[in-house]
Amino acid sequence: KAGVTQTPRYLIKTRGQQVTLSCSPISGHRSVSWYQQTPGQGLQFLFEYFSETQRNKGNFPGRFSGRQFSNSRSEMNVSTLELGDSALYLCASSLVRSGGLSYNEQFFGPGTRLTVL
């Protein structure tokens, strides 16, 4: 079974631009979560989508947004990029039982390395 894939793997943008990152979960996984990893703050939860609905959101400004499509693929968007948005953005998918509750493991992709100049 193919793992979580993220595109692109590397991205360079300038301040003020916007960026869209893509994540394809493992087949059959309906939950997709996004995380930001920086040397200073470590791994921080951004948001989670399940069945095209955002279920949980971390403490990030509104410039960070996301969506999920009917095939469970997800995108996250960052508008008006700032230097501090330079980070590794990780996507994780999970098999969630009916009812939406699960303690199952999350499978992470390799991440997208975003550099903001």
Add this chain to the structure above:
Amino acid sequence: DAKTTQPNSMESNEEEPVHLPCNHSTISGTDYIHWYRQLPSQGPEYVIHGLTSNVNNRMASLAIAEDRKSSTLILHRATLRDAAVYYCILRSIQGAQKLVFGQGTRLTINP
């Protein structure tokens, strides 16, 4: 979210057992204890999880204290490939798919 405390770093030798401790004194009854690790230049990967009883899988063992306020991840025979940052995370079965990562323990394996 309940907090976990781990040592910043640990060092061990190849082919020896490694015991990685985690304190979680504010754990609630619905919190599962999860361990993930992040190898260099990779996304985190799941290692093991448990609720009350000790757990074993092909990667590691998880020993949970009787009062559940602490746990230990055991790598029975460390290899160089086990060098990574190990994260101990509490997840409520009632919660969403949100992992709250602390700083983790950076494990160094000496050949």
